[in-house]
Amino acid sequence: MGTTTSGTVLAARDISKRFGGVQALDSVTLEIQAGDVRCLAGENGCGKSTLIKILSGVEVPDAGEIEIGGTVRARMSPADALRAGIQVIYQDFSLFPNLTVAENIALTPLIAHRRKLIDPRDVRARAAAVVAELGVRLDVDATVEELTVADRQLTAICRALAEQARVLFMDEPTTALTQREVRALFRVVQTLRERGVATVFVSHKLDEVLEISQHVTVMRNGAVVASGRVEEFDRMSLARAMTGRDVRDQRDVPSLDGTARPVLSVEGLGLDGAFEDVTFDLRPGEILGITGLLGSGRSEIAEALFGVTPAQRGRVEVGGEQVDIRGIDDAVAAGIGYVPSDRLTEGLFLDQSIADNVVAGSLDLHRARSGLLDRARLARTIDTFFAALRIKAPSVAAPIRSLSGGNQQRVVLAKWLARGPRVLVLNSPTVGVDVGSKEEILDILRREAGRGTGVIVVSDDIPELVSVCHRVLVVRRGRIHQVVGGERVTEDSILGGLSA
Amino acid sequence: MNRWVNRLRGRNNEGVLALTILVVVTAMTLVNPDFFTVSTLFGILRNSLVETVFALGVLIVIISGGIDVSFPVIGIFAGYTTIVIAQGGGSDPGVLGALLVAVVIGSLLGLVNGGLIARFGLPTLIVTLGTQGVFRGVLLAYIGSKYIAELPASIAQLSTTDLFVVQQGPVAARLHVFVVPVVLLCLAVHWLLQRTMFGRGVYALGSDAESARRAGFPVARLQLAIYALVGLLAGIAGIAHVTLSRNANPYELAGTELDIIAAVVLGGASILGGRGSVLGTVLGVVLIAVIKNSLILMGVPGTWQRAAVGVLLVAGVSIQALGARRKAARRRAVELEEARA
Numbered sequence: 001m002g003t004t005t006s007g008t009v010l011a012a013r014d015i016s017k018r019f020g021g022v023q024a025l026d027s028v029t030l031e032i033q034a035g036d037v038r039c040l041a042g043e044n045g046c047g048k049s050t051l052i053k054i055l056s057g058v059e060v061p062d063a064g065e066i067e068i069g070g071t072v073r074a075r076m077s078p079a080d081a082l083r084a085g086i087q088v089i090y091q092d093f094s095l096f097p098n099l100t101v102a103e104n105i106a107l108t109p110l111i112a113h114r115r116k117l118i119d120p121r122d123v124r125a126r127a128a129a130v131v132a133e134l135g136v137r138l139d140v141d142a143t144v145e146e147l148t149v150a151d152r153q154l155t156a157i158c159r160a161l162a163e164q165a166r167v168l169f170m171d172e173p174t175t176a177l178t179q180r181e182v183r184a185l186f187r188v189v190q191t192l193r194e195r196g197v198a199t200v201f202v203s204h205k206l207d208e209v210l211e212i213s214q215h216v217t218v219m220r221n222g223a224v225v226a227s228g229r230v231e232e233f234d235r236m237s238l239a240r241a242m243t244g245r246d247v248r249d250q251r252d253v254p255s256l257d258g259t260a261r262p263v264l265s266v267e268g269l270g271l272d273g274a275f276e277d278v279t280f281d282l283r284p285g286e287i288l289g290i291t292g293l294l295g296s297g298r299s300e301i302a303e304a305l306f307g308v309t310p311a312q313r314g315r316v317e318v319g320g321e322q323v324d325i326r327g328i329d330d331a332v333a334a335g336i337g338y339v340p341s342d343r344l345t346e347g348l349f350l351d352q353s354i355a356d357n358v359v360a361g362s363l364d365l366h367r368a369r370s371g372l373l374d375r376a377r378l379a380r381t382i383d384t385f386f387a388a389l390r391i392k393a394p395s396v397a398a399p400i401r402s403l404s405g406g407n408q409q410r411v412v413l414a415k416w417l418a419r420g421p422r423v424l425v426l427n428s429p430t431v432g433v434d435v436g437s438k439e440e441i442l443d444i445l446r447r448e449a450g451r452g453t454g455v456i457v458v459s460d461d462i463p464e465l466v467s468v469c470h471r472v473l474v475v476r477r478g479r480i481h482q483v484v485g486g487e488r489v490t491e492d493s494i495l496g497g498l499s500a
Numbered sequence: 501m502n503r504w505v506n507r508l509r510g511r512n513n514e515g516v517l518a519l520t521i522l523v524v525v526t527a528m529t530l531v532n533p534d535f536f537t538v539s540t541l542f543g544i545l546r547n548s549l550v551e552t553v554f555a556l557g558v559l560i561v562i563i564s565g566g567i568d569v570s571f572p573v574i575g576i577f578a579g580y581t582t583i584v585i586a587q588g589g590g591s592d593p594g595v596l597g598a599l600l601v602a603v604v605i606g607s608l609l610g611l612v613n614g615g616l617i618a619r620f621g622l623p624t625l626i627v628t629l630g631t632q633g634v635f636r637g638v639l640l641a642y643i644g645s646k647y648i649a650e651l652p653a654s655i656a657q658l659s660t661t662d663l664f665v666v667q668q669g670p671v672a673a674r675l676h677v678f679v680v681p682v683v684l685l686c687l688a689v690h691w692l693l694q695r696t697m698f699g700r701g702v703y704a705l706g707s708d709a710e711s712a713r714r715a716g717f718p719v720a721r722l723q724l725a726i727y728a729l730v731g732l733l734a735g736i737a738g739i740a741h742v743t744l745s746r747n748a749n750p751y752e753l754a755g756t757e758l759d760i761i762a763a764v765v766l767g768g769a770s771i772l773g774g775r776g777s778v779l780g781t782v783l784g785v786v787l788i789a790v791i792k793n794s795l796i797l798m799g800v801p802g803t804w805q806r807a808a809v810g811v812l813l814v815a816g817v818s819i820q821a822l823g824a825r826r827k828a829a830r831r832r833a834v835e836l837e838e839a840r841a
């Protein structure tokens with residue numbers, strides 16, 4: 001091990017924080033050593049992001065003290081934290097959509113250095129250097145608003161790496177990344193570790209957690225419930241510590257009526273530069289997985305089915321009738337529902353309540369005979385999904401913005417389930433969802449399928465696909481490379497198809 | 501090819517604006533050959549000088565995601581008060597002295613706006629609507645409500661100084677010397693916005709205020725500086741207005757905010773913040789001046805000219821909304837070479 005420095009670089013003692021009626025943090029104590037990679041694990045809404053925001057000066061704690069590099073700070077602004085060497089990759093990225101990638105990456109360190117003048121060439125060069133060091137592909141001249149979620153995440157990562165940090169917080173930094181990009185990030189974390197940088201890593205992907213970290217701190221309901229060296233944990237025990245119960249993740253697929261007519265048939269679907277020759281059938285009650293590396297075209301296929309970026313060639317039939325999907329309206333009219341992967345920009349009205357969001361997609365289905373909205377039925381729908389999806393919030397009136405990331409994801413799901421679609425397409429439905437809830441979401445999909453809905457799950461979470469899918473299509477370079485079905489749906493066979 | 505079209509169009513549709521101006525001018529010239537003369541051109545420029553200076557200030561607030569409707573009142577407050585002070589003092593303060601006084605008054609009034617906004621986090625429209633009324637009340641009640649026809653000698657002299665004169669038959673086309681400082685001011689604001697941390701902070705703030713705070717921008721100080729700067733520019737515009745009109749009238753300028761905000765928005769600045777440029781703003785001001793001038797030549801009554809500006813404002817906002825829809829996130833190109841997983 002090349003750890004050159006040791007000692008505590010950051011200590012948080014007895015931190016508490018309350019939001020209205022929610023005790024987000026309850027006397028949390030956390031110490032981080034130089035050269036340590038510490039994972040913060042816990043269910044959605046247990047307070048991980050809140051703790052990070054307090055340690056980076058974004059939120060002010062109600063009680064407790066923070067010590068950085070030996071200095072105790074009573075009040076700390078984000079600028080103070082940055083100058084003290086704290087860098088954060090925020091769960092919501094916190095980028096400037098109207099500025100270029102280069103500026104997003106390079107401005108923050110320049111502010112901390114109190115620079116007054118800006119030379120665009122200097123900014124560009126600094127940013128390009130960081131991108132090159134991470135070894136990813138990112139157009140530094142593009143404006144952030146025109147980037148995909150994955151590239152925005154890479155931008156946020158590069159920004160945090162632009163400056164030699166003392167402590168690096170990474171709040172779910174890998175949700176949108178490809179395998180290759182995750183590897184690149186882990187290599188950088190390893191280098192930083194050798195230089196004595198302390199890293200705090202938050203992720204719901206337990207394999208990543210076990211791979212990258214040395215120490216694990218588990219939180220539940222705003223308090224630390226377990227802490228120790230990573231060797232003391234495995235997937236099962238970590239999941240148990242987080243949820244307080246055993247979490248199963250074996251394969252459980254409901255039996256299928258093989259004779260039923262397909263609810264969806266796709267033939268020869270193609271879109272230039274994205275995918276070609278995509279043909280498959282989906283039976284009622286079937287759960288079909290589509291996987292592939294990011295950039296393989298798997299998301300584009302889903303988006304084409306929903307009319308976000310319509311296909312240029314091919315035939316789509318829903319319930320035996322051909323439909324011409326040229327836009328989202330066509331897809332919705334044909335009974336196709338879509339849960340996007342980027343819930344923040346595509347799925348939700350952040351400042352509206354949970355209630356409003358749940359029924360935002362199905363108001364037309366809640367009309368009384370008079371043509372007015374049927375309030376009572378709306379309320380029933382809202383309460384049903386709020387309870388069924390176990391959304392953690394004080395009430396259905398809470399605004400989406402105040403929910404933790406994983407709970408926002410459940411609201412997106414509720415919104416589409418409320419329409420009762422014939423075909424439900426989900427793009428990475430459990431990204432950012434904790435292990436316990438993941439199983440619950442998969443159960444919801446099984447239940448939905450049990451009612452005859454055709455379900456398509458686009459995901460790179462192989463264990464999840466193995467757990468729910470009847471069949472899995474492996475996409476490579478825009479074409480269906482392999483179809484894995486029945487007994488052959490195992491992690492190994494899918495991984496083999498991905499990289500063979 | 502596509503890249504070229506995009507470059508010509510410009511980040512804030514500057515190319516489209518320039519084209520629109522050309523089309524309007526060509527059409528007007530075809531209808532009325534007298535339209536395109538050097539003297540019309542110089543006239544339009546002269547009428548745009550004060551508006552351009554105001555517009556620079558408005559551009560800065562709009563980029564920062566706020567709005568200021570008090571600037572015309574700040575302008576006339578500063579311009580009129582400077583003349584009152586000069587008269588009271590007995591001696592001629594000179595052009596630079598007058599400018600300095602106007603700038604100080606403008607900045608102080610701007611600081612009042614900035615203070616209220618930064619300290620209490622109030623909505624910028626409400627704050628500036630309120631202070632606009634207060635400033636106007638103070639001006640008329642305590643400083644003066646009389647029309648002043650007699651300007652100090654130095655300013656009176658400046659008001660008739662031309663950069664150059666082009667003789668066209670019987671009429672002389674005059675280009676006022678103020679063109680020079682206004683051009684310099686445009687360059688300075690462009691530099692400030694593009695090349696300083698303050699300027700990038702203005703964009704960052706308008707892009708996402710919470711992200712700006714997390715990135716360590718001193719948001720409150722930034723807001724204070726932004727509104728003070730708007731006041732400063734309004735002060736300059738105010739004294740320039742008084743100079744060009746060769747009298748000081750405290751009832752003027754109030755009500756011109758619509759035209760100027762319309763020009764800035766037409767010039768590609770986003771009312772949602774985070775977007776806008778000096779070039780676009782100047783083109784927006786010129787476009788509105790050209791259209792107003794054309795309407796006058798066609799004999800359209802003044803009330804309809806205001807309606808036309810209103811239509812332009814709505815058009816500008818609609819164009820932005822359409823543009824935003826077109827700008828949906830790009831697809832991540834499928835990786836055609838083998839992914840090394």
Ligand SMILES: Nc1ncnc2c1ncn2[C@@H]1O[C@H](COP(=O)(O)OP(=O)(O)OP(=O)(O)O)[C@@H](O)[C@H]1O
Pocket residue numbers: 019020022023024042043044045046047048049050051091392393401402403404405406407432
């Ligand atoms: N600004 C806020 N206003 C009100 N409640 C909030 C606010 N921020 C967080 N909360 C609440 O505090 C609790 C902790 O949220 P936090 O975002 O820290 O969870 P998390 O552990 O990061 O979860 P996830 O894994 O889903 O990201 C949640 O119940 C959340 O609803």
Ligand SMILES: [Mg+2]
Pocket residue numbers: 048049050091171404405
């Ligand atoms: Mg979180």
